[in-house]
Amino acid sequence: MAAAFILFEYRLGMTRLYSHPQAHGLWYLGVSYGLxxxxxxxxxxxxxxxxxxxxxxxxxxxxxxxxxYHNPWTSFAFDPLEAIVQALFLVGIIFTIPIHFITLIAVLATMTIWAVVNHLGLNYLPTSFPHHWLGKWVIGPVHHSIHHRNYKVHYGLYFTFWDKLLKTQDPDYEKQLETHLVHEVK
Structure with a gap:
């Protein structure tokens, strides 16, 4: 339904969606994706x-x-009202910033892949990644598994920034990560 609305509004010329990559420069594809x-x-x-x-x-x-104890299918288990609220983000973004169709598809693909990986229950990221400077800011399967066991922590989608800033990061996360990685290696 959201996709139909987006395409309808695009055809009316009401969105900031564009189809020519050079319209804002190729560099902007990456910037708009990250943003x-x-x-x-x-x-x-x-x-x-x-x-x-x-x-x-x-x-x-x-x-x-x-x-x-979730699995990849859990990543698609949304209550209807939650699905609507989450779809509103993409509906809103097409009216807010210039975004190429390919960038929008890349965001949807990233969101889907990220959700499935984070619901695998196992950490398929390299063992050293969570300890890497970048890994400390990115949510992985262990981080999200903790959320499914403790509803009061770990609310982010991609990054740990908000959890750290607003004190919703589990204070024992590093210890739980170590324990999980030790069990995984054995």
């Missing part, structure tokens, strides 16, 4: 955290948490 991921991560963090409020949880997010 969209950062904005989507912020949007997701705040809506996800809001959905965990006891009044909203049964209506917006309980379906996703039915699986305490």
């Amino acid at each position: 969209t991921l950062l904005l989507q991560d912020a949007y997701f963090y705040f809506t996800h955290r809001l959905f965990h409020h006891p009044i909203l949880f049964p209506w917006f997010h309980q379906g996703h948490h039915r699986a305490r």
